[in-house]
Amino acid sequence: MIRQISPLAHVDPRAEIADYVEIGPFCIVGPHVTLGEACRLEGQVTVTGHTTVGARNRFFAGAVIGADPQDVGYSGSPTQVEIGDDNIFREGVTVNRGADKEDGVTRIGHRNFLMANSHVGHNCHVYNNVILCNGVLLGGHVHVHDFAIVSGNSVVHQFATLGTGSFVSGGCRAPQDVPPYMLSAGSDNPEVVSVNVVGLRRRGVSENSIRQVQQAFKLLFREHRKLDEVRAIMIEKTSGAFPFELVTLLNFVEWSARGRNGRGREALRESPATSEPLRRAA
Numbered sequence: 187m188i189r190q191i192s193p194l195a196h197v198d199p200r201a202e203i204a205d206y207v208e209i210g211p212f213c214i215v216g217p218h219v220t221l222g223e224a225c226r227l228e229g230q231v232t233v234t235g236h237t238t239v240g241a242r243n244r245f246f247a248g249a250v251i252g253a254d255p256q257d258v259g260y261s262g263s264p265t266q267v268e269i270g271d272d273n274i275f276r277e278g279v280t281v282n283r284g285a286d287k288e289d290g291v292t293r294i295g296h297r298n299f300l301m302a303n304s305h306v307g308h309n310c311h312v313y314n315n316v317i318l319c320n321g322v323l324l325g326g327h328v329h330v331h332d333f334a335i336v337s338g339n340s341v342v343h344q345f346a347t348l349g350t351g352s353f354v355s356g357g358c359r360a361p362q363d364v365p366p367y368m369l370s371a372g373s374d375n376p377e378v379v380s381v382n383v384v385g386l387r388r389r390g391v392s393e394n395s396i397r398q399v400q401q402a403f404k405l406l407f408r409e410h411r412k413l414d415e416v417r418a419i420m421i422e423k424t425s426g427a428f429p430f431e432l433v434t435l436l437n438f439v440e441w442s443a444r445g446r447n448g449r450g451r452e453a454l455r456e457s458p459a460t461s462e463p464l465r466r467a468a
Contacts, residue, residue: 188205188206189203189205189206189207189208189209190207190208190209191203191207191208191209192209192210192211192212192213192229194211194212195209195210195211195212195213195214195215195227196213196214196215197209197213197215198215198216198217198219199217200217200218201215201216201217201218201219201220201221202219202220202221203215203221204220204221204222204223204224204225204241205223205224206223206224207221207223207224207225207226207227208225208226208227209227209231210227210228210229210230210231211229211230212229212230213227213228213229213230213231213232213233214231214232214233214234215227215233215234216233216234216235216237216252218235218236218237218264219233219234219235219237219238219239219252220237220238220239221233221239222239222240222241222242222243222271223241223242224241224242225239225241225242225243225244225245226243226244226245227245228244228245228246228247229247230247230248231245231246231247231248231249231250231251232249232250232251232253233245233251233252234250234251234252234253235252235253235254235264235265235266235267235283236252236264236265236266236267236283237251237252237266237267237268237269237283238266238267238268238269239251239269240269240270240271240272240296241271241272242271242272243269243271243272243273243274243275244273244274244275245275245279246274246275246276246277246279246302247277247278248277248278248279249275249276249277249278249279249280250279250280250281251267251269251275251279251280251281252267252281252282252283253280253282253283254282254283255282255283255284255285255292255307255308255309255326256282256307256308256326257285257287257308257326259285259286260285260286260308261286263286263290265283265284265285265286265290265291265292265308266283266284266290266291266292267281267282267283267284267291267292267293267294268291268292268293268294269281269293269294270294270295270296270297270314271296271297272296272297273294273295273296273297273298273299273300274298274299274300275300276299276300276301276302276304277302277303278302278303279300279301279302279303279304279305279306280304280305280306281294281300281305281306282305282306282307282308283308284308284309285308285309285326287308287309287326287327288309288327288454290309291309292306292307292308292309292310292311293310293311293312294306294312295311295312295313295314295316295332296314296315297314297315298312298314298315298316298317298318299316299317299318300312300318301317301318301319301320301322301338302320302321303320303321304318304319304320304321304322304323304324305322305323305324306318306324307323307324307325307326307327307328307344308326308327309326309327310324310326310327310328310329310330311328311329311330312324312330313329313330313331313332313334313350314332314333315332315333316330316331316332316333316334316335316336317334317335317336318330318336319335319336319337319338319339319340319356320338320339321338321339321340322336322337322338322339322340322341322342323340323341323342324336324342325341325342325343325344325345325346326344326345327344327345327451327454328342328343328344328345328346328347328348329346329347329348329451330342330347330348331347331348331349331350331351331352331366332350332351333350333351333385333389334348334349334350334351334352334353334354334364335352335353335354335385336348336354336360337353337354337355337356337357337358338356338357339356339357340354340355340356340357340358340359340360341358341359341360342354342360343359343360343361343362343449345445345449345451345452345454345455346360346361346362346363346364346449346451347363347364347442347449347450347451348360348363348364349363349364349365349366349367349368349434349435349438350366350367350434351366351367351382351385351386351389352364352365352366352367352368352369352370352382353368353369353370353382353385354369354370354371355369355370355371355372357373358370358371358372358373358376359372359373359376360376361376361447361448362376362442362447362448362449363438363442363445363448363449363450363451364378365378365435365438365439365442366431366434366435366438367381367382367385367386367399367431367434367435368380368381368382368403368407368435369381369382377407378403378407380403381396381399381400381403383396383400386399386431391431392429394429395429395430395431395432396431398420398423398424398428398429398431398432399431399432399435401420401423402416402420402432402435402436405419405420406439413436413439413440413443416436417436420432420436
């Protein structure tokens, strides 16, 4: 076993530490923590609670992972944090473990970049290849799907879902779901303002698919057509040959409308079995 653990760190002997892990000075690793291979904890990092961390994650100074949820109903039960591989947690990032709701788990997937002082609340799920910029706040039960970007000092309301490839502008609120591939902006009256064309092109989506998503955006968010009408129009335009991105967008909009207050996951307050909308795999 090859590990580098500072003599100034406190690592509980019951913690499970894989090979090639580096733990810097003044770090604290609790008894129910598992750290995967080649993780690196810079100085003053705390990993506590029932927290499982995959391989090659890097935690910068001041990060606190797995602390109690900020939920007044939490009573000390062994809820969890699950983190995948190849994530970066910059200075001051906080990830709270789950509360006694849903399945009691806060999840971070793979290859995510959480910038300084961003916060992931209890029972959130950050999927894969997500960027949370400096000061982003995710309320409890928020889901952020693959390749979404949340710009600095933005706030996402509890139970909101940010669809795959979506983009929230800096200093904004996201009180409602943001559909896939859409750009949301505004603080007083946040709304979907355009298609995240740059993000789609970066991921190699064809120009034809992008045009179809743009057409659907215009019908949904400029002309405010009903979803059934939008589907009918797009079937006529495409002869029914919807690209994956258009299917994902329309299915998400339909799913989101089933919830309350513009948040599809609000239905979980009554029925934990509510399913997720379709999203692109990592």
